[in-house]
Each structure stands twice: as C-alpha cells, then as structure tokens.
Amino acid sequence: MKFKLRAGMVGGGKGAFIGAVHRIALNMDGLIELCCGALSQNPEKARESGKELFLPEDRVYDSYEEMIKRESELPEDQRMHFVIIVTPNFAHFEPAMMALEHGFHVMIDKPMTLTLEQARALKAKVDETGLLLGLTHTYSGYPLVKEAKKMVADGKFGAIRKIYVEYPQGWLSQFSEADGNKQAAWRTDPSKSGKAGCMGDIGTHAAHLAEYISGQKIVKLCADLNIVVPGRLLDDDGAMLLKFDKGASGVLVATQVAAGEENNLKIRIYGEKGGLEWNQQEPNTLLVKWLDAPTQVYRTGNGYLSPIAQFNTRTPGGHPEGYLEAFGNIYRNFVLALSAKLNNETPDPLIDYPTVEDGVRGMAFIDNVVASAQSDQKWWDYVV
Ligand SMILES: NC(=O)c1ccc[n+]([C@@H]2O[C@H](COP(=O)([O-])OP(=O)(O)OC[C@H]3O[C@@H](n4cnc5c(N)ncnc54)[C@H](O)[C@@H]3O)[C@@H](O)[C@H]2O)c1
Numbered sequence: 001m002k003f004k005l006r007a008g009m010v011g012g013g014k015g016a017f018i019g020a021v022h023r024i025a026l027n028m029d030g031l032i033e034l035c036c037g038a039l040s041q042n043p044e045k046a047r048e049s050g051k052e053l054f055l056p057e058d059r060v061y062d063s064y065e066e067m068i069k070r071e072s073e074l075p076e077d078q079r080m081h082f083v084i085i086v087t088p089n090f091a092h093f094e095p096a097m098m099a100l101e102h103g104f105h106v107m108i109d110k111p112m113t114l115t116l117e118q119a120r121a122l123k124a125k126v127d128e129t130g131l132l133l134g135l136t137h138t139y140s141g142y143p144l145v146k147e148a149k150k151m152v153a154d155g156k157f158g159a160i161r162k163i164y165v166e167y168p169q170g171w172l173s174q175f176s177e178a179d180g181n182k183q184a185a186w187r188t189d190p191s192k193s194g195k196a197g198c199m200g201d202i203g204t205h206a207a208h209l210a211e212y213i214s215g216q217k218i219v220k221l222c223a224d225l226n227i228v229v230p231g232r233l234l235d236d237d238g239a240m241l242l243k244f245d246k247g248a249s250g251v252l253v254a255t256q257v258a259a260g261e262e263n264n265l266k267i268r269i270y271g272e273k274g275g276l277e278w279n280q281q282e283p284n285t286l287l288v289k290w291l292d293a294p295t296q297v298y299r300t301g302n303g304y305l306s307p308i309a310q311f312n313t314r315t316p317g318g319h320p321e322g323y324l325e326a327f328g329n330i331y332r333n334f335v336l337a338l339s340a341k342l343n344n345e346t347p348d349p350l351i352d353y354p355t356v357e358d359g360v361r362g363m364a365f366i367d368n369v370v371a372s373a374q375s376d377q378k379w380w381d382y383v384v
Pocket residue numbers: 010011012013014015016017018019038039040041042063064086087088089091109110111136137138182183186201
C-alpha cells in the first residue's frame with residue numbers, strides 16, 4: 001500500500017456493540033485511520049462518542065448526511081476514502097446509498113439492508129459506479145475457514161454431498177427486549193430488524209459460511225421458523241433442509257434460545273472421500289476426516305497450511321487468533337483491494353472478502369426462508 005486509507009464511521013457510538021469491534025479490526029494492521037464519524041443518531045451522544053475516540057472536533061458530525069456531504073467537500077488528500085456502517089439493519093441502506101452516490105466506497109455490516117429490494121438497489125449502484133462494497137461476514141475471515149474452502153475447491157474430498165451448519169446461541173432465551181437490552185430490542189422489532197429475527201441475525205452468517213466453504217449456492221429450501229419466547233414478534237429459532245446447485249444437500253439450524261450456548265457456530269461438510277469440521281469456538285483447529293485414514297487435526301499458524309491461510313494469519317502456531325483477527329482480515333483484504341484500485345494496480349489474487357453479491361444473497365436468504373416457512377409447499381425455489 002502506498003498510503004493509509006481514511007474511514008468514517010456511521011453508528012458505533014457509546015454503548016454500541018459491533019462498532020467497537022470494527023475499530024479494533026481496522027486498527028489491527030495500521031493500514032486504516034478512522035478520521036471522522038457520525039456515531040449516533042443522537043447528536044449529543046455522537047459528539048461525546050467522538051471525543052472519547054479522540055476524533056478531531058470538526059470531523060465529528062451530527063448525522064451521516066452531514067458527514068457524507070461535508071467530507072465530499074474536503075480536499076481529496078483529506079477526505080475519507082470509505083464509509084463504515086455499523087447501525088442496526090433499518091439504518092444501513094440510506095447511508096450506504098448516499099455514500100456511493102458521493103463517490104465513497106463502503107464497508108457495511110450484515111444483513112446488508114432491511115429488504116431484498118434495497119440490497120438489489122445497492123448492487124445496481126455498485127455495478128454502476130465501480131466503487132467497492134465490503135460486508136463483514138466475520139466467519140469467512142478465519143484462516144482455517146479459508147483453508148477449508150481451498151481443500152474443497154481443490155477437490156480433496158471429491159464431490160461434496162452433505163453440508164451441515166448449526167448456529168446455536170442462548171442470549172434471547174428470555175423476553176430481554178422488555179428489560180432494556182437495546183441489542184435485543186431492535187433485533188426483535190420487524191421495523192428495525194427486517195422480516196426475520198434469528199435467521200437475519202445469525203442464520204445469514206451460517207448460510208454464507210456454508211456457501212463460502214462449499215463453493216455451492218443454495219437453490220431450494222424447506223424451512224421451519226418458530227417464535228419460542230412468548231410475546232416476541234420475530235423468529236428466535238428455526239431449521240431448514242437445503243439443496244445446493246452442485247448437488248449437495250444439507251441442514252441449517254439457527255437458534256437464539258438454546259439456553260447456555262454462547263456463539264457455537266459449527267460446520268461439517270462431507271464429500272465422496274472425506275470431509276471437514278470447524279467450530280467457531282475452537283477456531284484454530286480444523287478436523288479433516290478421511291474415509292480410509294485417521295482424522296487429521298489442522299492448526300492455525302503452521303507451515304503446512306496453504307498460502308491463503310498463511311496470508312490471513314498474524315501469529316505463529318500456538319499463539320491463538322480469534323474473532324477480532326478474523327474481523328481484521330476482512331478489513332485488511334478490503335483495504336488491500338481498495339488500495340490496489342486507487343493505485344491502478346492488480347490486487348493480490350489471495351485477497352478475498354465478502355462483497356455486495358454476498359449481501360444480496362444474504363437478503364435473499366431471509367426472504368426465501370420466511371416465504372418457505374409460511375408456505376405449505378415442501379421445496380421452495382430460491383429466488384435471488
Ligand atoms: N458481523 C457480525 O458478526 C455482527 C455482530 C453483531 C452485530 N452485527 C450487525 O451490526 C449492526 C449493528 O449491531 P449492534 O449489535 O452493534 O447494534 P447496537 O444497537 O449495539 O449499535 C448500533 C449503533 O448505531 C447507532 N445508530 C442508530 N441509528 C443511527 C443513525 N441513523 N446514525 C448514526 N448512528 C445510528 C446507535 O446509536 C448505536 O450506536 C447490525 O446490522 C448487526 O446485524 C454484526
């Protein structure tokens with residue numbers, strides 16, 4: 001990279017969850033500077049939050065509209081290069097579209113928008129402008145997830161037949177939205193979260209991971225959604241059978257009412273000759289299974305891993321990396337791609353990060369799951 005890239009953040013003020021994680025991730029490799037922000041919809045809180053982050057006072061804005069407008073008027077060598085959007089789902093589309101319309105690249109959290117129509121509109125704008133849009137599907141940032149994807153793509157297991165992905169959490173086992181839990185409140189409100197609750201919040205991560213590692217796309221599903229906690233307005237639990245475009249079939253389970261579970265995302269994929277198993281709570285281990293040989297234990301940070309896994313690893317084996325580094329990898333890959341673009345260079349072929357296409361597929365996943373769960377039809381044809 002020839003120079004550090006500058007970013008402005010929308011959301012992520014005091015008390016917010018994922019904005020702070022984005023800041024750690026973007027600072028991890030010293031390639032990005034957070035230069036401005038519209039950190040809350042409440043101007044006073046936005047200013048307090050900007051102060052706590054030592055942002056220059058004149059670049060702490062009262063709204064994303066002001067931030068995008070004022071930044072676009074600054075000289076090119078001062079203004080931000082890209083906008084980071086870490087607001088609840090209902091406040092993703094407008095700032096993202098406005099940023100693209102003003103020539104700024106975008107990094108946005110998932111699910112990409114509130115509706116599939118908005119997602120398609122963002123994709124059309126990205127296609128029209130040639131600007132980059134990155135999406136923080138965190139779990140595809142882990143080195144061993146990239147290793148798993150490569151092993152599948154290299155045909156190590158033969159044709160992939162079975163994909164099982166499960167994502168149990170327990171934090172919504174009670175009616176927490178009524179107890180002042182702000183993260184629970186917007187996630188269970190259809191006007192703020194979208195058509196789905198659990199399936200939008202974590203089901204989209206599971207679906208993305210399944211498609212990412214297997215290299216196959218979901219084409220049909222048969223879904224069952226439940227509202228387990230009385231009074232809740234959106235699904236907090238669900239499961240589905242899946243069919244993929246290159247012949248695999250599978251199962252996806254996501255729940256936020258598995259009391260006692262933390263963030264137990266796990267995926268198992270099997271082909272004709274063997275398979276693999278990866279668990280987010282033990283992310284530095286990948287189990288590789290063989291029909292005719294003992295199971296192998298792959299570990300992050302070792303020389304036997306492929307170049308793409310090594311490219312996404314910062315510490316030697318036995319010095320555990322985790323969620324924050326996986327997030328950091330998405331940022332690093334995104335800004336390396338962005339820097340190559342700004343300097344008219346060809347990006348390193350190892351660079352890979354979720355894009356607007358993944359964002360559209362995530363929103364399509366939500367639409368198709370909800371439609372399937374509401375229909376009497378056994379197999380629902382997936383529309384993107
Ligand atoms: N990638 C992941 O693993 C991951 C994990 C958690 C959350 N998320 C996603 O991140 C997003 C935020 O989730 P969260 O849990 O951090 O929510 P949160 O409620 O903790 O934080 C949201 C922040 O956005 C601010 N905000 C709301 N409207 C705004 C506006 N118009 N302008 C400026 N700021 C505004 C709020 O004041 C708050 O600071 C969601 O889309 C969620 O799905 C992703």
